Amino acid sequence: MTRAPVSIDLNADLGEGFGRWRLTDDEGLLAVVTSANVACGFHAGDPSTMRRVCAVAAARGVRIGAQVAYRDLAGFGRRSMDVPPRELADEVAYQIGALRVFAQAAGAEVAYVKPHGALYNRIVWDEAQADAVVDGILLAGGNLPVLGLPGSAVRRAAAAARLDFVAEAFADRAYRADGTLVPRTEVNAVVDDVGAVVARAVAIATERAVTAVSGERVSIDARSLCLHGDTPGAVDLVTRVRTALREFDVIIAPFV
Structure with a gap:
């Protein structure tokens, strides 16, 4: 029996600097990823x-996504905030618009939305905040796909609004x-062993599963694989992941 080809997107958080300070090797990462989650100024990033x-x-054919976050430059968007839903919707729309x-x-378009940090984790379980993120996307006037965790509150909110959800x-x-x-x-929240990261990436793409800290196998039917741009040696890591995926005949392509 011929196995159906496996395809997956590679995304990374980019533009996470501010002024003269730079955190990510944007040019290097844009040579190996297929989707770029661009910081929109609330947790990192600035107009330039x-x-x-x-x-x-755009020049390299990489899809551009709005990496929206809580207004938290000092905390890099990793501090959970109780933002009123209407205000959060306005701030999400503002970031997408910018x-x-x-x-x-x-010469390109914003192709999708990916919440960042504390907001990303909050909308896994918080229905009101998840609804606000989706409301912000709709307010921005675009039928944009949303990246998030499978089984999350934002997946349900996106489905209710008829937005594409990308696990x-x-x-x-x-x-x-x-x-x-x-x-x-x-x-041990972050896996920093390069070999382990590469092996996990291959398992996610080919077996649709990952091993939890408890040792249990967790099923994940993901269309996109994220590798953090602020990881030391991120460009080399993503390059090794990309090479390994190709060795297993995985097609690397944008999800949109």
């Missing part, structure tokens, strides 16, 4: 950085048995 990243992404200007100036997985983050990520406040 957004414009530069969009220009390079990035859209620079994407269009580069993603993380090769460099530890999982609990219920399919949620181990919080960064806990020990």
Whole structure:
């Protein structure tokens, strides 16, 4: 029996600098990923950085996504905040709109939305915040896909609004048995062994599963694989993941 070809998107968080400070090797990562989650100024990023990243992404055929977050520059968007739903919807729309200007100036479009950090984790379980994120996307005037964890509240909110939900997985983050990520406040939340990250990436793409910290196998039917751009040696890591996936005949292509 001929096995159906497996395809997966590679995404990374980019543009996570501010002013003269740069965190990610944007140019290097844009040579190996297929989708770029561009910081929109609330947790990181600034207008000039957004414009530069969009220009390079468009030139290389990389899809541009709005990496929306809580308004938390000091905490890098990793502190959970009780933002009123209507206000959160406005802030999500604002961030998408800002990035859209620079994407269009580069001859491209904002192709999807990916919440960042604490907001990403909050909308796994918080229905009201998840609804607010979706409301913000609708307010921005685009029928944009949403990246998130399988089985999350935002998946249900997106489905209710008839937005495409794209399940993603993380090769460099530890999982609990219920399919949620181990919080960064806990020990070993980040997988930093390169060999382990590569092996997990291959398992996610070919076996649709990942091993939780408890040792249990967790099923993940992901269309996109995230590798964090702020990881030391991120470009080399993503390159090794990409090479390994190709060795297993995995097609690497944008999900949209």
